[in-house]
Amino acid sequence: MKYDVAMENGYAVVRLQGEVDLHRSPEARKAILGCLQQGHHTLVDLSGVQYIDSSGVASLVEGLQLARDQQLQFGLVAVSEATLNVLKLARLDTVFAIQPDASGFPGPA
Amino acid sequence: MKYDVAMENGYAVVRLQGEVDLHRSPEARKAILGCLQQGHHTLVDLSGVQYIDSSGVASLVEGLQLARDQQLQFGLVAVSEATLNVLKLARLDTVFAIQPDASGFPGPA
Amino acid sequence: MTEPLIRFEIPSRADRLCLLRRVVRETIRLAGCDDALADDLVLAVNEACMNIMQHADTGTYQGPIEIEILARDGMLEFLLRDYARPVDVTSIRSRDLDDLRPGGLGVHIIGEIMDEVNFLPPPEGRGNLLRLRKHIVTGVQR
Amino acid sequence: MTEPLIRFEIPSRADRLCLLRRVVRETIRLAGCDDALADDLVLAVNEACMNIMQHADTGTYQGPIEIEILARDGMLEFLLRDYARPVDVTSIRSRDLDDLRPGGLGVHIIGEIMDEVNFLPPPEGRGNLLRLRKHIVTGVQR
Ligand SMILES: Nc1ncnc2c1ncn2[C@@H]1O[C@H](COP(=O)(O)OP(=O)(O)O)[C@@H](O)[C@H]1O
Ligand SMILES: Nc1ncnc2c1ncn2[C@@H]1O[C@H](COP(=O)(O)OP(=O)(O)O)[C@@H](O)[C@H]1O
Numbered sequence: 001m002k003y004d005v006a007m008e009n010g011y012a013v014v015r016l017q018g019e020v021d022l023h024r025s026p027e028a029r030k031a032i033l034g035c036l037q038q039g040h041h042t043l044v045d046l047s048g049v050q051y052i053d054s055s056g057v058a059s060l061v062e063g064l065q066l067a068r069d070q071q072l073q074f075g076l077v078a079v080s081e082a083t084l085n086v087l088k089l090a091r092l093d094t095v096f097a098i099q100p101d102a103s104g105f106p107g108p109a
Numbered sequence: 110m111k112y113d114v115a116m117e118n119g120y121a122v123v124r125l126q127g128e129v130d131l132h133r134s135p136e137a138r139k140a141i142l143g144c145l146q147q148g149h150h151t152l153v154d155l156s157g158v159q160y161i162d163s164s165g166v167a168s169l170v171e172g173l174q175l176a177r178d179q180q181l182q183f184g185l186v187a188v189s190e191a192t193l194n195v196l197k198l199a200r201l202d203t204v205f206a207i208q209p210d211a212s213g214f215p216g217p218a
Numbered sequence: 219m220t221e222p223l224i225r226f227e228i229p230s231r232a233d234r235l236c237l238l239r240r241v242v243r244e245t246i247r248l249a250g251c252d253d254a255l256a257d258d259l260v261l262a263v264n265e266a267c268m269n270i271m272q273h274a275d276t277g278t279y280q281g282p283i284e285i286e287i288l289a290r291d292g293m294l295e296f297l298l299r300d301y302a303r304p305v306d307v308t309s310i311r312s313r314d315l316d317d318l319r320p321g322g323l324g325v326h327i328i329g330e331i332m333d334e335v336n337f338l339p340p341p342e343g344r345g346n347l348l349r350l351r352k353h354i355v356t357g358v359q360r
Numbered sequence: 361m362t363e364p365l366i367r368f369e370i371p372s373r374a375d376r377l378c379l380l381r382r383v384v385r386e387t388i389r390l391a392g393c394d395d396a397l398a399d400d401l402v403l404a405v406n407e408a409c410m411n412i413m414q415h416a417d418t419g420t421y422q423g424p425i426e427i428e429i430l431a432r433d434g435m436l437e438f439l440l441r442d443y444a445r446p447v448d449v450t451s452i453r454s455r456d457l458d459d460l461r462p463g464g465l466g467v468h469i470i471g472e473i474m475d476e477v478n479f480l481p482p483p484e485g486r487g488n489l490l491r492l493r494k495h496i497v498t499g500v501q502r
Contacts, residue, residue, distance in 0.1 A: 019239075022268050023232035051239070053264055054327060058320035065318070082257065089261075089330050090323045091315045128381075131410050132374035160381070162406055163469060167462035174460070194399065198472045199465045200457045224379060225424075226368030237366060240386035248379055282367075 003031050010108040012040035013077065017048030020056035029059035036066045036074070041108045047078035052086050064096065077102050112140050119217040121149035122186065126157030129165030138168035145175045145183070150217045156187035161195050173205060186211050220290040223249060227284045230271050230300070239264055242287070242296075249289045251354065259294065259352060262331040265324040266298050266348055274302035274346070293333075294352045301345035307337050362432040365391060369426045372413050372442070381406055384429070384438075391431045393496065401436065401494060404473040407466040408440050408490055416444035416488070435475075436494045443487035449479050 001024035003016045012035035020028050035042040044060060046052075060076070067074030075097035079087070087093040099105055110133035112125045121144035129137050144151040153169060155161075169185070176183030184206035188196070196202040208214055224245050228234040239260050246256050263285070270283055284299040312329060313322035328335055334351035341347070366387050370376040381402050388398050405427070412425055426441040454471060455464035470477055476493035483489070 019236060021232070021235050021239075021264070022271065023235060051261075053235075053261065053268065054321075054323040055268065057323060061318065061320040065320070085257065086261065086327070089258075089327045095318065128378060130374070130377050130381075130406070131413065132377060160403075162377075162403065162410065163463075163465040164410065166465060170460065170462040174462070191399065195403065195469070198400075198403075198469045204460065221371050221373075223376075224368055224370060224383070226366055226383070228366060229363050231363075234365075237387060237390055240390070241366070241368070241383050244382035244386060245379060248382070 001025075001028065003028060005031060005035060007040075008043075008102045009105070010041060011043045011073070011102060011105065012038075013043045013045055013102055015045035015048065019051040020049055020059075021051065021053045022055045025053070025055040025059050028056060029062060032059060032063040033066055036063060036070060036072055039070070039072070041073040042067065043075050043077045043102055043105060045077045045102070046080050046083045049080050049083050052083050054086075054090070057086060057090055057092065060096065061092070073097075073105070073108060075099060075105055077104070110134075110137065112137060114140060114144060116149075117152075117211045118214070119150060120152045120182070120211060120214065121147075122152045122154055122211055124154040124157065128160040129158055129168075130160065130162045131164045134162070134164040134168050137165060138171060141168060141172040142175055145172060145179060145181055148179070148181070150182040151176065152184050152186045152211055152214060154186045154211070155189055155192045158189045158192050161192050163195075163199070166195060166199055166201065169205065170201070182206075182214070182217060184208060184214055186213070220288050222286045222288045225284065225286045227282045228267075230274070230279050230281060230283050232268075232271055235264055235267060235271075238267055238285070242285070245287050246294060249287075249294060249354075251294070255352075255354065258331045259296075262328045262350060263296050263298070265328050266296075266350060269324055270298070270300045270302070270346075274300050274305070292353055292355075294354055296350040298348040298350070299340065299345060305337065305346055362430050364428045364430045367426065367428045369424045370409075372416070372421050372423060372425050374410075374413055377406055377409060377413075380409055380427070384427070387429050388436060391429075391436060391496075393436070397494075397496065400473045401438075404470045404492060405438050405440070407470050408438075408492060411466055412440070412442045412444070412488075416442050416447070434495055434497075436496055438492040440490040440492070441482065441487060447479065447488055 001018040001020050006013050014031050016028050064074050110127040110129050115122050123140050125137050173183050188207055228238050242260050242263050243256050279302040281301045286297040288295040312326035332350045333353050336349045338347045338349050370380055384402050384405050385398050421444040423443045428439040430437040454468035474492045475495050478491045480489045480491050
């Protein structure tokens, strides 16, 4: 797994790539929570994620929870098929705000 | 592995595809020797061979020997990189007549 | 007795899950699984190994994880063996998914994907033996 | 002691070589081998397993073949274990390649590809333990 963070349309966009598994999800988690802790509305771009396991999904859930606590926006962007499959298995596909790309989010108020 | 046999330009052309290993090379051997036993000048098309081991190479050597015994022509066609690598390791790359395609052979006299 | 397609072992370390997934995938692809089914089964086996890495001996287990994959009776069977203290099977349950919190997803995911999930008595009375089974429709090459 | 990347076992059957090759390839790719080197190493390990299938117990060996792959000291190491009668090491030699005949290529190919090829005393005094070693230049991920 690798990731980068960019500012786009008022959001911090964390783009994850590769395999987000127990070994590598702590990095993803840190990147996501880091953006939120800095007060950014945050999107996670999952287009390049070939594999994600429950620890990776847990990092996304943590992001969502922290965002709610801090009254920040949080969403998923360009969710790969592999990721959507796992979100569905975890019954989380309707819990997250999901858009094909960052422009699908209205931009922070 | 799978194979087919076609007549082309006066040669029987045995086209091998896939992985020619200890498990599947007996079939390749039978196809090659079968053509020669029927008195055909024979070419083996290796363009679709992703893997060949020493048992597959041994089948080619048997073909060459039988061809010599029977005074038939025998050659290799469109040798894949994987195959050429193994022929080189076995120092057989100069022993076989090799052409990019069947038309590279002169046609039986 | 059916000969396993493969038996292999990895250390109980998160950085070996990547290889585990590749070995499982290659094995079940050769056994006739299509990509979508392979994705699911790889995920389920990965989750089961994660659970050993995270929870066996309350997270301290350092020993090997042995995996055996068999194809028989129209079924793919995955046997996962560890040498940790026996798990209290009643403690293994999926949480209520409506209660949004990170974690607690693995057991649920395994159950969604697999047809049967059972802890068996381990062969020499040590450790744990988890059996995951999945009926498959495609012809399985033996 | 270096933990192996993987330990696995296949039955001594030609129809399992395909899976062996895939497992070896995935393992050494993760360890940093490029495609060309992976091709060669897969071939060499395949040839060594073929030899067990074809020659161990004069061709009658039915037991398992155990394979261990390690990365250490800038080297990839492959340990192949069988439980056949000990081989007479002096009988294992490559033939004169100028003498054109089918067969007799495996040992030569293994020697061409590998940096070291050795029979070691097997751990519990049974069977055979063949060690193949290859120095690699790329950084090996542990
Ligand atoms: N191999 C195991 N050994 C011991 N306990 C386990 C094992 N697998 C699962 N458990 C127990 O089952 C619970 C639920 O597991 P799971 O659904 O994977 O969620 P999580 O691992 O995130 O807690 C774990 O919290 C743990 O208490
Ligand atoms: N694992 C083994 N057990 C017993 N004998 C072996 C083994 N490996 C190789 N040999 C011996 O070495 C010889 C050369 O092997 P090889 O070069 O692979 O050619 P081939 O297998 O075609 O004879 C074999 O014929 C056999 O006598």
